[in-house]
Amino acid sequence: MNFRAYRTAFAVHARQVSRYRGAAIGGMVTQAFFGVMLVALYSALAGEGELLRQTATYVWLQQIFFRAFFTTGGEINEQIMSGSVCYSLLRPIDLHFWCVCREMAAKIVGVSMRILPMFLIQFILPENWRMLPPNSLVGFIQFFLSLLIGFCVIAQVNMITAAVTMRTLDNKGFSGLINLVMMILSGNIIPLTLAPERLQAILRWQPFAQMLDAPIRMYLHTASLGEWALSFGVQLAWLVGLTLFSRALWGHNIRRIELQGG
Amino acid sequence: MQTQENIIEVSGLTKRYRRSKGGKGFLGLFRRETEIIEGLTDCSFSVNRGEIVGLLGPNGAGKSTTVKLLTGILTADSGDCRVFGLTPWLERRKAAAHLGAVFGQRMQLWWDVPILDSFRLLRDIYAVPEGKWKRRLDELTDALELQNLLQTPIRQMSLGQRMRAELCGSLLHEPELLFLDEPTIGLDAVSKLRLRDFLKRENADRGTTILLTTHDMSDMLALCPRVLVLGRGRLLYDGALDALLRRYDTLHTLRCIFDRETTLSGLPASVRVQREDEAWTLTFAPAEIPVGEVLEKILSSGKVRELTLKEQDSDELVARMYGDMKLA
Numbered sequence: 001m002n003f004r005a006y007r008t009a010f011a012v013h014a015r016q017v018s019r020y021r022g023a024a025i026g027g028m029v030t031q032a033f034f035g036v037m038l039v040a041l042y043s044a045l046a047g048e049g050e051l052l053r054q055t056a057t058y059v060w061l062q063q064i065f066f067r068a069f070f071t072t073g074g075e076i077n078e079q080i081m082s083g084s085v086c087y088s089l090l091r092p093i094d095l096h097f098w099c100v101c102r103e104m105a106a107k108i109v110g111v112s113m114r115i116l117p118m119f120l121i122q123f124i125l126p127e128n129w130r131m132l133p134p135n136s137l138v139g140f141i142q143f144f145l146s147l148l149i150g151f152c153v154i155a156q157v158n159m160i161t162a163a164v165t166m167r168t169l170d171n172k173g174f175s176g177l178i179n180l181v182m183m184i185l186s187g188n189i190i191p192l193t194l195a196p197e198r199l200q201a202i203l204r205w206q207p208f209a210q211m212l213d214a215p216i217r218m219y220l221h222t223a224s225l226g227e228w229a230l231s232f233g234v235q236l237a238w239l240v241g242l243t244l245f246s247r248a249l250w251g252h253n254i255r256r257i258e259l260q261g262g
Numbered sequence: 263m264q265t266q267e268n269i270i271e272v273s274g275l276t277k278r279y280r281r282s283k284g285g286k287g288f289l290g291l292f293r294r295e296t297e298i299i300e301g302l303t304d305c306s307f308s309v310n311r312g313e314i315v316g317l318l319g320p321n322g323a324g325k326s327t328t329v330k331l332l333t334g335i336l337t338a339d340s341g342d343c344r345v346f347g348l349t350p351w352l353e354r355r356k357a358a359a360h361l362g363a364v365f366g367q368r369m370q371l372w373w374d375v376p377i378l379d380s381f382r383l384l385r386d387i388y389a390v391p392e393g394k395w396k397r398r399l400d401e402l403t404d405a406l407e408l409q410n411l412l413q414t415p416i417r418q419m420s421l422g423q424r425m426r427a428e429l430c431g432s433l434l435h436e437p438e439l440l441f442l443d444e445p446t447i448g449l450d451a452v453s454k455l456r457l458r459d460f461l462k463r464e465n466a467d468r469g470t471t472i473l474l475t476t477h478d479m480s481d482m483l484a485l486c487p488r489v490l491v492l493g494r495g496r497l498l499y500d501g502a503l504d505a506l507l508r509r510y511d512t513l514h515t516l517r518c519i520f521d522r523e524t525t526l527s528g529l530p531a532s533v534r535v536q537r538e539d540e541a542w543t544l545t546f547a548p549a550e551i552p553v554g555e556v557l558e559k560i561l562s563s564g565k566v567r568e569l570t571l572k573e574q575d576s577d578e579l580v581a582r583m584y585g586d587m588k589l590a
Contacts, residue, residue, distance in 0.1 A: 002386070004386045004389070005383070005387040007386070008382055008383050008385075008386040009383060009386075012372070012379045012380075012383055013375075015375070015379070016372075016374060016375050078373075084365075084368040084370070086335050087335070087363070087368060087370055088370075089334070089335050089354065090333055090334075090358055090363055090370075091358060091387050092356075092359055092387060092388065093387055258335065258336055258351060259336075259337055
């Protein structure tokens with residue numbers, strides 16, 4: 001396989017996303033607002049102390065990496081709706097992997113642009129509402145690795161959404177639904193760490209928790225080697241499963257295009 | 263010396279589309295009827311290396327289907343299709359390296375990155391060595407006058423600029439076979455002429471084989487010595503454009519103005535004579551009565567001040583041809 005093409009796709013798309021400064025600023029304002037609202041809410045509910053600091057940290061990390069949830073947007077959807085996606089088949093590339101590279105570029109660059117300002121915003125807040133530093137260096141490294149897998153998991157869910165769009169030719173219905181489910185089950189609206197213990201035992205293993213929840217837990221508590229291996233394994237298992245599923249959907253769609261035209 | 267190598271060989275190619283109609287009434291929500299549409303029926307032809315072949319036909323005739331089958335985007339229902347010896351839909355990625363394509367109404371370059379970035383992507387997709395790519399890019403940007411546009415994304419370009427950029431993108435990997443689907447659609451006269459010149463040179467210098475679909479007869483006349491006429495999914499004509507035109511180009515129009523009031527007489531009934539103020543218009547078929555004979559009659563009738571001979575408009579001609587083939 002010719003990897004140079006995918007690498008360039010990544011680089012070009014990264015540069016493209018880095019041009020959208022307006023979108024980045026808009027996004028940050030929204031996420032900062034949500035961050036403050038949520039932290040204010042939890043501080044009213046939970047009062048002060050360790051739980052609030054941890055919850056505030058969870059909320060801020062979710063907001064900082066929020067951009068990763070969304071698909072790079074426009075182009076592939078537009079191509080799907082206009083039918084020109086079939087002309088992409090003309091190129092000697094693996095379309096699925098190609099799109100994943102673009103998604104990853106958008107996520108990594110989009111998030112990188114937001115990290116520093118989002119981090120700085122907190123210093124205008126009362127100390128209780130700010131995020132904590134990572135629990136330890138090891139925890140931070142675990143967090144970082146887990147975060148990368150989390151992004152890949154999100155990218156595969158985005159690809160599944162795109163595959164459904166290809167079938168229904170409507171990018172609102174299913175993606176609206178899946179985004180809502182994703183926001184709730186990933187812990188973006190209510191931290192999964194706040195759920196009752198027994199519910200958490202279930203919530204932790206579902207695919208959406210592998211996106212940001214699993215890495216954030218590493219950030220908050222340095223995992224023992226066993227815990228880490230388990231969490232990492234579950235993340236990887238979901239990543240592999242979702243990748244196989246989304247590739248199957250794409251393969252099926254492409255065969256349909258081949259039979260029916262664009 | 264041109265080698266007579268068939269790079270496209272098609273025989274008995276057939277493609278049907280199934281389209282769901284959506285049943286009637288409430289039950290229709292659950293039960294769908296499908297109707298079968300003939301995209302292409304039993305089509306056979308071949309194309310030699312270095313040819314420029316035009317695909318002609320009204321909307322829905324099967325031109326796009328043919329192109330999509332040849333590029334491997336679509337899978338045929340039956341028949342044999344070889345492009346560079348490969349069956350395109352089975353070995354699409356392998357065949358793709360030899361192919362370039364421009365679809366006039368669909369942009370293939372990436373919408374909001376500078377075209378130079380798109381060209382770099384294409385370089386890597388087709389694994390073109392850096393030096394070769396650079397040389398080819400210089401050559402193409404020169405010929406297509408894109409030097410000042412390399413940093414501009416497609417979305418900020420005019421239609422003519424887009425088409426030139428697309429063309430450049432499709433030729434960077436030096437494909438041996440180029441598909442053009444209505445490349446001059448919406449272009450102004452100057453851009454059209456430039457594009458045609460470029461295509462002719464590309465064909466002459468590199469021997470690039472070109473398969474062109476267009477509704478624009480002037481494109482055909484300028485570029486394609488040979489045409490395939492498709493209608494309702496069937497191949498109706500495969501041969502020289504000249505011969506096709508001669509078959510339908512039966513009517514000539516002579517318009518003349520005499521110095522003095524004259525009467526025109528002695529012309530056979532097959533010549534239709536119309537008069538508007540002082541101008542006479544004679545419509546006739548050269549096959550039935552030679553142009554010279556009509557001219558003689560006119561010249562002997564009086565002193566001629568103005569005389570113009572008009573061949574039939576090519577668009578009218580195509581309309582007549584479609585009418586004759588029962589396509590219109």
